[in-house]
Amino acid sequence: IDEYQDTNKAQFEIIHQLALVHQRVCVVGDDDQAIYSFRGATLRNILEFERDYRDVRTIRLEQNYRSTTAILDLANRVIKQNKQRHPKELFSELGEGMKPVLNVYSDANVEAEQIALDISRQWSLGRNLRDIAILYRTNAQSRLFENALMQRKIPYSIVGSLNFYQRKEIKDLLAYLNCLGNPADNESLLRIINEPPRGIGQTTVNRLLGFAAKTRISLFSAVQNQVAIKEMNSGAHKRVAEFCGIIEEWRAMTTRLPVADLVKEIVEELGLVSLYRKSSDPKDIARAENLIEFVASVNEFAERFAIDNERAPLLEDFLPYVALQTDLDKVSEELDSVRLMTLHNAKGLEFVVVYLAGLEDELLPHRMSMDTIEEIEEERRLFYVGITRAKRELILSLAEARRLYETYSFTQPSMFLDNLEDVLDSPGHIAAPAQSSYRKPKNKIRESQKHFKIGQRVWHKEYKQGVVLSVDGMGRDAVVTVSFKNGKLIKIVGSFLQTESVT
Known part of the structure; x- marks a missing residue:
């Protein structure tokens, strides 16, 4: 069995039962490369192999044929700090090489x-x-x-x-922005009409598309005129009307609200970050991190644009820039x-x-x-x-x-x-090179100066446990954006939060 350090409990039990009588098992693995616990792999399988089977012979393969000695010196020094491991030290005959x-x-x-x-x-x-x-x-x-x-x-x-810009959650958010910039963008509208899920099923979408084709109007015009579609039931009418209201409200903001604020408004209103963060799936957690990174990218664009143009950018300024990124x-x-x-x-x-x-x-x-x-x-x-x-x-x-x-x-x-x-x-x-295209913000607050820290767990009497996503200010009265376990993403004054569990 290869990569034995990546086996899970069920696989261990199968192997153990198969070898229960004859005890003939050969495994290869490296406990120092056990990195998949999130997939269910358990380190104990390789660490306790000598307890699980009789008369075990261990062969240590410590010669490395890939890296130079200088790189292995660093690797050995790092991994020796771990307590749960078989002692071993890699060596190489490829020469000293460049120090990392x-x-x-x-x-x-x-x-x-x-x-x-x-x-x-x-x-x-x-x-x-x-x-x-x-x-x-x-x-x-x-x-x-x-x-x-x-x-x-x-x-x-x-x-x-x-x-980055091809990831599902980023394409979903870009579809919202494209739809606000151009309501006639049917492809973007089809992507977001039920994302995140809001009860607008394929049957409703087909009726909207049929009405748009019959009356020769855009899909968004059909959404705006959904009351004229007799085949839709009252529940579908209500859900489409609510979606239309959200889009029209954000469209009205695009001409006056800076794009950085608009994107934050959309992300927080849709609850996209909290939707993914409340999942235990590492892929969903990664999606939340990608959305947070997208908000950061909009803020970076806004800072550069403001310096070059002496005004805050609107959505119409941002869309050509992000279209170039997705093409490149x-x-x-x-x-x-x-x-x-x-x-x-x-x-x-x-x-x-x-x-x-x-x-x-x-x-x-x-x-x-x-x-x-x-x-x-x-x-x-x-x-x-x-x-x-x-x-x-x-x-x-x-x-x-x-x-x-x-x-x-x-x-x-x-x-x-x-x-x-x-x-x-x-x-x-x-420091930044002279030709750097990025201009740093002048005022930064050290994390140590803040009462609340990004990633900190907090509690609220009503919403229970949450994680701090952003902090505006230094003291207990700082404005804090928190993703709560119940799915809510809320901006709240810090004095309403506790740093210990609320019973």
Whole structure:
């Protein structure tokens, strides 16, 4: 049995029963690469193999044929901090090699731009792009790297996922914006008319389409005139009328409300983030993170636009920009291209040059996996997997500031970077390059100055448990956006919240 560290309880029981009498079982695995607990895999299977079977012979395969000694020195130092593991130490005969580098950037945009700049330099010197990978903890992090690579016309492909603007939840939100900008956009309207679900089924949609075709009007005009469709029942009339009301209300806002505020209004009103966050499925949690990242991207666009045009952008200013982004990210898979992927998707792969980005607390380790020692150790194994993807060059990086939702906050370096000074080459802080296309906001509030923190669990007497998504202000009276477990996304004054459970 290969990859035994990834087996679950049911698979263990099947194997154990099959081998109960003869005890002839051969397994191969690495407990230091056990990173799939969210799929049901259990670390105990490989850690307790010697207890589960009699007369076990263990063969340690410690020679590494991929990475240089300098990279393995870092990997060994990192993973030794874990307690739940079989002791082992990788070694290589490929030579000492280059010491891994740790770069500290002033913010996440500069991190992405500088990595793209370095890749451009390597490309110009003859390096194949397919030999280069950018690894990160969450799917949402890909957007900044996609944008930076596109700006430099560097082909890229995303492994195990879609390009940022091609992801379902982003396409849904863009469909809302396109529909507000152009109500005659039937394709966008069909995408959102029952997304998120509002009880408008395919039968109702077919009757709206039939009425539009018969009267030679757009689908949205049919929605506005739904009372004239006699085949629809009263329930369908009511639901379509409610949907129409929402769209018309937001359309009225498009000419006066800045696009950043409009997008936040739509996301919060639809409850899209809370819809995905209340799920225990990691894919849904990733969708919530993608939506939060989209809001951040709109805010970045708004800041640049305001500097260049001395006014806040409206929806009509944003739509051409985002249309360009969605066209640019269609890269042929056959092209020589940089590989972008999450650490989970990187397992089993190898690259000559690896950039491992976003090494900050609440990203790696992830904010949802910092409650127990077991969770933190799995996050450290994820870091170890990322390190050991590199064959010759490994460049680690972190950003001192990062935007999450509408808040721009300082970060803390990952706890996994502690005591690694002698196995890392750290050139120090790297500020924005002169040609940087991104302009940082002038005023930032340090996370340590705030009473409420992003990712913090809070409680409300009526709504119960929730997670803080954004904080506007420093004290207990700060305005806090909270995603509650009951599905509600609410902006509330912090004094109405508790940081301990409300019974």
